[in-house]
Amino acid sequence: MEITVRSLWTMIHGMGFGALYLMACSGALVELHRRYSSHSQAPVTARDETFLRVYFAAMAALAWLAVLTGAYLVYPWYRAAPPADAASLAAFPQRLLLSSPSTSAWHSIGMEWKEHVAWVVPICITMAATVAFQYGRSFKHHPQLRNAVLGFVWISLFAAGIAGFFGAMLNKNAPVEGGRTIHLVKGARP
Amino acid sequence: MSDGIPSASAAREARPNGAGAAAVLAAGIGSLLIACFAILADQSASIKSLMNFYKPTGPLSGVTTCAVVLWLASWAGLHASWRNRNLAMARVSAIAFILLLLGLLLTFPPAADLF
Numbered sequence: 001m002e003i004t005v006r007s008l009w010t011m012i013h014g015m016g017f018g019a020l021y022l023m024a025c026s027g028a029l030v031e032l033h034r035r036y037s038s039h040s041q042a043p044v045t046a047r048d049e050t051f052l053r054v055y056f057a058a059m060a061a062l063a064w065l066a067v068l069t070g071a072y073l074v075y076p077w078y079r080a081a082p083p084a085d086a087a088s089l090a091a092f093p094q095r096l097l098l099s100s101p102s103t104s105a106w107h108s109i110g111m112e113w114k115e116h117v118a119w120v121v122p123i124c125i126t127m128a129a130t131v132a133f134q135y136g137r138s139f140k141h142h143p144q145l146r147n148a149v150l151g152f153v154w155i156s157l158f159a160a161g162i163a164g165f166f167g168a169m170l171n172k173n174a175p176v177e178g179g180r181t182i183h184l185v186k187g188a189r190p
Numbered sequence: 191m192s193d194g195i196p197s198a199s200a201a202r203e204a205r206p207n208g209a210g211a212a213a214v215l216a217a218g219i220g221s222l223l224i225a226c227f228a229i230l231a232d233q234s235a236s237i238k239s240l241m242n243f244y245k246p247t248g249p250l251s252g253v254t255t256c257a258v259v260l261w262l263a264s265w266a267g268l269h270a271s272w273r274n275r276n277l278a279m280a281r282v283s284a285i286a287f288i289l290l291l292l293g294l295l296l297t298f299p300p301a302a303d304l305f
Contacts, residue, residue, distance in 0.1 A: 076246030
């Protein structure tokens with residue numbers, strides 16, 4: 001069992017930071033919906049407040065790590081130009097996708113959308129984290145502010161979902177491969 | 191409240207919503223800026239070349255860097271003006287959501303290609 005360095009980083013970017021962000025969104029939405037609603041009878045404790053702040057800060061860190069590793073590590077491998085005498089396009093995912101009409105839209109729509117829409121996510125969640133730090137428990141007394149943060153977190157989930165879906169499909173159709181091979185487990189002989 | 195000193199709870203309740211409103215509106219602006227810079231880089235060869243901050247990443251590096259810097263600048267500006275004020279949050283939120291949704295829509299390539 002082995003994996004290439006590029007494949008490992010693609011996995012860390014998508015399944016590590018990206019997928020963790022998507023999962024964390026559900027927790028943030030439930031917490032904001034239930035505990036910080038002005039209709040909620042239960043008081044918000046200092047512990048709840050700290051939890052929300054740390055949770056949002058962790059989500060913001062995940063979102064920034066996802067876009068930064070995506071844009072500055074994985075994307076350069078994805079868009080690398082092949083040399084003129086390249087015998088195969090397997091190591092050049094963008095060119096591989098564009099080489100066939102049946103796959104070109106994965107780049108022209110999928111990657112073109114993903115590479116930009118993904119940046120909406122850290123913007124939305126950094127705002128949510130900052131507002132959580134500034135207001136904390138007083139969200140209950142600012143229902144419109146809480147609703148705005150809630151809406152932005154919902155939309156960040158949608159944007160992260162688009163990026164995640166196209167990331168998975170792009171990697172299925174033209175995986176980012178190459179670099180040093182890491183041997184994970186030596187298999188048994190057939 | 192005791193001895194004329196407001197309790198922590200009352201102080202929180204009284205906190206103006208301006209800082210929050212500034213963050214929300216700036217996030218809407220930032221989202222739209224991503225789409226605007228992406229469209230500009232796509233439509234103009236000279237802007238595309240200007241946006242090439244980091245060659246391996248290409249114009250995406252400049253598009254996102256410019257949008258993030260302007261988002262932070264707009265946030266800082268709005269925060270400085272609004273932090274001690276109470277604003278009509280419903281109106282600010284509505285504008286922020288329109289900007290955010292426009293940003294989302296305009297990052298979709300078939301919509302961006304209309305320009």
